[in-house]
Amino acid sequence: MAKIGLLSDAHGRGQITAKAAELLVAEGARRLIYLGDVGSPEVIDALLVKHPAKPEQMVPVNLVFGNVDWDVADLTRYANELGVQVDHPVGRMEFDDGSVLVYFHGDQSSAFDGPLHEQVRYLCHGHTHMVKDDRVGKTRIINPGALYRAGSYTVALLDTQTDQLTFFPIEKSC
Numbered sequence: 731m732a733k734i735g736l737l738s739d740a741h742g743r744g745q746i747t748a749k750a751a752e753l754l755v756a757e758g759a760r761r762l763i764y765l766g767d768v769g770s771p772e773v774i775d776a777l778l779v780k781h782p783a784k785p786e787q788m789v790p791v792n793l794v795f796g797n798v799d800w801d802v803a804d805l806t807r808y809a810n811e812l813g814v815q816v817d818h819p820v821g822r823m824e825f826d827d828g829s830v831l832v833y834f835h836g837d838q839s840s841a842f843d844g845p846l847h848e849q850v851r852y853l854c855h856g857h858t859h860m861v862k863d864d865r866v867g868k869t870r871i872i873n874p875g876a877l878y879r880a881g882s883y884t885v886a887l888l889d890t891q892t893d894q895l896t897f898f899p900i901e902k903s904c
Contacts, residue, residue: 734831735759736886737777738856739876741798744772746877750885750900755779755789757887757898762789763821765856765874766796766835774809794818796835796857825890836873845869852888861886863895870895 735754740747751762762777774793781787791814795802806816820841823831829851834841836855845853849868859876861884872895875884883900 732889732891733758733760734888734890735762736765736854736872736874736888737762737877738765738835738874739767739796739859739878739880740769740773740776741767741878742769742773743878744770744776746883746900746902747773747776750877750883750898751777751779753898753900754885754887755782757896758889759887760789762791763833763854764791764793765833765854766794766837767798767856767876767878768793768795768805769798771805771808774805774812774814777814778812788813791815792817792821792823792833794821794834797837829890831890842871852890854888861897863897 737750764777777791778788781789793814793816795818799805809816820834831852832845832850833854836857846866846869852870854872858873859880861875862873864871874886877883883902884897887896
């Protein structure tokens, strides 16, 4: 895996989610991970972006739900019908080099313990609506920010081959 787009906390706002997902794919994301607080089926729809090199396919999407996602069963069913991979409550990706990325919403502080103890390479979460790029031991902790109820709306692009992380602002006009 090379570039992964990270989004979180749209709280039902499909239009701004679509704008953010399209920007991440235009910047090179070849997978999107949504880190919770979907809020509506429209947000799931908005995550579906055509793959630039294969327009007949969509960029793969993984998601977890958050504390505002009350109807997890229906949202899961809807996401699965669209080909979105639901990994709730915790997702995990292992890369060819053996490194690991773990992702969850972040509303349960105890969820941080296992991945930090394991010293995974990346730990990605949402929930706080605040951008984060910290390191604890060998683990890089990333929060892309939020697409709702934040001073500025942001998403992030993580290149797992170069370890480069770029945050992108998203205009609030949506």
